[in-house]
Amino acid sequence: MAILYLPPVQNPFIAPGSRLIRSIDIHIQNLGEPEFDILTHGYTVNMLFLEHLNHLAVPPNPDSLVVLRDLLVPVDSLFLQFFTDITLFHPLSITIYTKNRYGETVGLYTHANLVTIR
16 A cells, blocks of 8 residues: 655645635546556545545556546645555656635645655
């Protein structure tokens, strides 16, 4: 199992009391072999507000990409976690777009911004 997360302390836009971010889009893509499942969790200080389980096929299959769009972000802090059923990180790409209340992108976070745990 591979675990990746984006802690709120690394994200200046999604911090306790922040009003800047209203929603996020998450793009998750399998870039190679093997196919795998990924569980996405989003937490606030008090609760789990996002839970998605997706299967990512091998590219170029269209099911190798999952896009979670317009996920409303609570006004308190946000913590994202991604759990896979594989132990490798190299076939995985995650991009998080943060958007303001007008739907404009104000932040972009990639796989490089995520902390990995094996």
